[in-house]
Amino acid sequence: MKRILLVILMLFVALAAHATVRVVTTLPDLADFAQQVGGDKVKVDFIVRGNQNPHFVDVKPSYMMKLKSADVFLMIGMELEMWAPQIIDGSRNDKLDVVDLSKAVAKREVPARVDASQGDVHRFGNPHYWLDPRNVKTILEEIVAALARASPGDEQYFKANAETYLKKLDAKIAQWETTMKPFRGAKLITFHKSWTYFAHWLGLDIVDQVEPKPGIQPSPGHTAELIRKVRGGNIKAIIVEPFYDTSAPEQIARSSGAKVLRLTTSVGGVEEAKDYISMMEYNIATLSAALK
Ligand SMILES: [Zn+2]
Numbered sequence: 165m166k167r168i169l170l171v172i173l174m175l176f177v178a179l180a181a182h183a184t185v186r187v188v189t190t191l192p193d194l195a196d197f198a199q200q201v202g203g204d205k206v207k208v209d210f211i212v213r214g215n216q217n218p219h220f221v222d223v224k225p226s227y228m229m230k231l232k233s234a235d236v237f238l239m240i241g242m243e244l245e246m247w248a249p250q251i252i253d254g255s256r257n258d259k260l261d262v263v264d265l266s267k268a269v270a271k272r273e274v275p276a277r278v279d280a281s282q283g284d285v286h287r288f289g290n291p292h293y294w295l296d297p298r299n300v301k302t303i304l305e306e307i308v309a310a311l312a313r314a315s316p317g318d319e320q321y322f323k324a325n326a327e328t329y330l331k332k333l334d335a336k337i338a339q340w341e342t343t344m345k346p347f348r349g350a351k352l353i354t355f356h357k358s359w360t361y362f363a364h365w366l367g368l369d370i371v372d373q374v375e376p377k378p379g380i381q382p383s384p385g386h387t388a389e390l391i392r393k394v395r396g397g398n399i400k401a402i403i404v405e406p407f408y409d410t411s412a413p414e415q416i417a418r419s420s421g422a423k424v425l426r427l428t429t430s431v432g433g434v435e436e437a438k439d440y441i442s443m444m445e446y447n448i449a450t451l452s453a454a455l456k
Contacts, residue, residue: 185314189238192431200329214432231255241266242291285379296361354403382412394420
């Protein structure tokens with residue numbers, strides 16, 4: 165009898181070690197990474213659509229329901245998802261493995277002193293690190309570890325998938341760097357400080373933002389100041405995500421000779437951005453064409 169019980173118990177343990185891992189991510193980009201690593205051992209869902217501002221998300225009961233039945237929750241961290249604690253609490257899922265993917269990333273624009281008085285949404289540093297594709301390796305390492313915690317028996321499978329994906333991505337990175345090489349030092353304005361890591365990777369020079377501070381709406385005063393600043397300043401482009409209004413950028417563009425470009429920071433932000441690689445492909449193609 166005892167032996168039979170033991171066998172049944174071992175069977176359960178073995179099954180649990182190979183169960184489908186239910187993953188929820190904040191961004192669709194992270195959902196793509198989780199799917200690449202998890203293959204057929206995961207079921208992946210995400211919260212923010214690519215044409216939505218990830219900083220400002222209205223919490224819905226359906227988000228809490230998604231987390232209620234999840235094993236792993238992947239987020240960018242650095243307070244990009246200020247709304248996440250609310251849905252984590254609301255899910256009442258005390259087994260949920262909440263993974264902040266920023267832990268091992270080399271962070272940029274981290275202030276010496278955190279100042280919450282200005283309404284700046286980057287008060288712990290710039291969280292848009294996923295737009296430097298060289299950071300994807302660090303992100304995938306965290307995802308492999310998280311999935312392996314949920315399904316230890318599949319660790320080698322997750323590792324192999326991550327390696328395959330990174331090989332493919334590395335080849336793309338080399339291509340993108342070649343495409344962008346002639347445009348090193350090109351002067352740009354961006355709506356929001358989403359492109360800091362991207363610009364650092366490609367040697368682009370972001371001279372200012374349309375927003376007076378990250379997360380603060382453009383104001384006539386700041387726009388006028390920007391127009392004075394960039395007049396004749398050889399600004400090539402103003403980068404605007406799909407979810408921002410283009411009226412202030414258009415105004416600045418008219419006086420600076422720049423073009424307003426719609427680039428996307430997330431999968432699904434434009435139709436062409438089906439996954440992370442095609443998103444980057446679209447951004448690089450659109451930007452390089454404008455800089456020619
Ligand atoms: Zn931001």
